[in-house]
Amino acid sequence: MEAFLYDKLESGAVKCRLCGWRCTIQPGKRGVCNVRENRNGTLESLVYGRAISYAVDPIEKKPLYHFHPGAFTFSIATVGCNFRCNFCDNWSISQERQIVGDLMLPEEVVFNAQRMKCSAISYTYTEPTIFFEYAYDTAKFARSEGLLNTFVTNGFMSPEAIDMVSPYLDAATVDFKGSADPAFYKNFCGITSVEPIFDSLLEMKRKKIFIEITNLIVPGEGDGKEPYKKLLNWILDNLGPDTPLHLLRFFSSYRYEGTETTQPSLLEEYWQMASDAGFHYVYLGNAPGHKYENTRCPSCGKMVIERFGFEVAKIHLTGKRCAFCGHEINIIL
Ligand code: SF4
Structure with a gap:
């Protein structure tokens, strides 16, 4: 698939604008990531799907x-x-x-x-x-x-x-x-x-x-x-x-x-x-x-989300607020 976010250069090379490397890639070559290749002046993603x-x-x-x-x-x-x-x-x-x-x-x-x-x-x-x-x-x-x-x-x-x-x-x-x-x-x-x-x-x-x-x-x-x-x-x-x-x-x-x-x-x-x-x-x-x-409320210090590993054991929130003191927690529910 043709890649997004790149520029074609006059020389036939391409410049990828996807990440901080901003690779200039010569025909037939790949970028640092090894999954984007210059095929005849078109940058292709090799891993689509x-x-x-x-x-x-x-x-x-x-x-x-x-x-x-x-x-x-x-x-x-x-x-x-x-x-x-x-x-x-x-x-x-x-x-x-x-x-x-x-x-x-x-x-x-x-x-x-x-x-x-x-x-x-x-x-x-x-x-x-x-x-x-x-x-x-x-x-x-x-x-x-x-x-x-x-x-x-x-x-x-x-x-x-x-x-x-x-x-x-x-x-x-x-x-x-x-x-x-x-x-x-x-x-x-x-x-x-x-x-x-x-x-x-x-x-x-x-x-x-x-x-x-x-x-x-x-x-x-x-x-x-x-x-x-x-x-x-x-x-x-x-x-x-x-x-x-x-x-x-x-x-x-x-x-x-x-x-x-x-x-x-x-x-x-x-x-x-x-x-x-x-x-x-x-x-x-x-x-x-x-x-x-665990997550503790920054205001009252009580535990608002109890976890074990990747498991959530208990949530003590009322909406986005601490169930104990009402402080708003930075959370998306
Ligand atoms: S490393 Fe890959 S994604 Fe990043 S600029 Fe180079 S070709 Fe593009």
Whole structure:
């Protein structure tokens, strides 16, 4: 399928405008993501309708804790990614060089979501930006059928892509790694600038897309306190203290196999820093049963959503308000 958002150059090359790489691609070549190819001066998406992975997930698994808690979402992915993270949990599909996957066109994705009683579709597991045309057409059709759409993204998108999908995109989980430390992104993800991620967040905010943020704390090079403080300040200044923030525990995988797991005590220290900085909703991820999985009312401190892992155990809300003190919670129901 012909790609969206690219320019044809006089030389026969094309310039893709989908993500922060903004690749110039010569005839016969592919972009960094390996799933967009210049065929005789036309940029083609090679993964349209090719679902490599699909499953029903609790929306909490994305993670989205403040967006339709307890809902189920139909999750899909294609192969490919615009990052090269050494520690990728889904490396077998994100770094797959062959274009493989089951044929599942947008209408079938929506049909499957409805059949499985899901109220949303999530574009996830790999980076949705690189299968943008597939995600866009699916999201548009899903919206017409009354379903919600969410992206789980590394945020390295272009503002043009966000602008285009925004009429159909309800929520996004934007995943940071190593607290957005530029050196960490360069050495462990192959990314030379983190600025496009922050630009994306601002564009999502402008488009009123509901945002939750994760930060994967990788022990060693990815657990610096200074970059973390900087990230906290940026989020507070630009998105506000009501932004849900998930601190994710790292488990070794891929080229990082055999390395240390993030200790819960370190995550708790980071939790405290965010809390002291003024964040109202901070969570520990990949730590089932931990007390910081629950949502507490920022005003009275009582528990308004009780969770265990990805399961919602109890909700103490009256509409969007705390059932105990009436404080309005930043939540979409
Ligand atoms: S999506 Fe990003 S990585 Fe892929 S071709 Fe376009 S600009 Fe390059």
